[in-house]
Amino acid sequence: xxxxxxxxxxxxxxxxxEAIRVAEMETSGEIRVHIEKTTSGDAFDRALEVFHLLKMxxxxxxxxxxxxxxxxxxxFVICGDKGINxxxxxxxxNCTKEAMAAQFKQGNFKQGLIDGIKSxxxxxxxxxxxxxxDSDELSNEISRS
Numbered sequence: 001x002x003x004x005x006x007x008x009x010x011x012x013x014x015x016x017x018e019a020i021r022v023a024e025m026e027t028s029g030e031i032r033v034h035i036e037k038t039t040s041g042d043a044f045d046r047a048l049e050v051f052h053l054l055k056m057x058x059x060x061x062x063x064x065x066x067x068x069x070x071x072x073x074x075x076f077v078i079c080g081d082k083g084i085n086x087x088x089x090x091x092x093x094n095c096t097k098e099a100m101a102a103q104f105k106q107g108n109f110k111q112g113l114i115d116g117i118k119s120x121x122x123x124x125x126x127x128x129x130x131x132x133x134d135s136d137e138l139s140n141e142i143s144r145s
Contacts, residue, residue, distance in 0.1 A: 012110040020140040023121025029063040038072040047077035
């Protein structure tokens with residue numbers, strides 16, 4: 001098995017998908033997690049590329065959030081679309097990233113991801129609350145490449 005496949009157990013993956021589902025119940029925002037072995041370039045640039053590949057920039061209110069991980073590189077990025085970036089505080093993503101990194105340093109990858117998802121969901125709920133007629137625009141499944 002590859003590092004990507006070994007990174008999370010099936011049960012841990014399901015807990016993460018459930019955390020996304022729960023976070024999105026109260027918001028029109030969309031949260032995705034993408035895991036890959038490594039990136040040949042800058043992690044932030046790759047995260048933006050994945051953001052577009054996953055069509056996260058096509059949400060109605062531009063309120064998608066991607067948590068991108070390059071496992072072998074031990075690097076991760078959180079990026080939000082224009083709608084969410086325009087309303088959260090300037091240090092929001094850094095604070096979320098620090099909380100996740102604290103869990104990651106202890107080897108608690110599942111919990112770090114869940115903490116990041118919850119934090120993103122709380123902000124999305126504040127600025128983009130769920131309204132009648134909102135639909136889940138993107139898959140909650142973890143994507144890989």
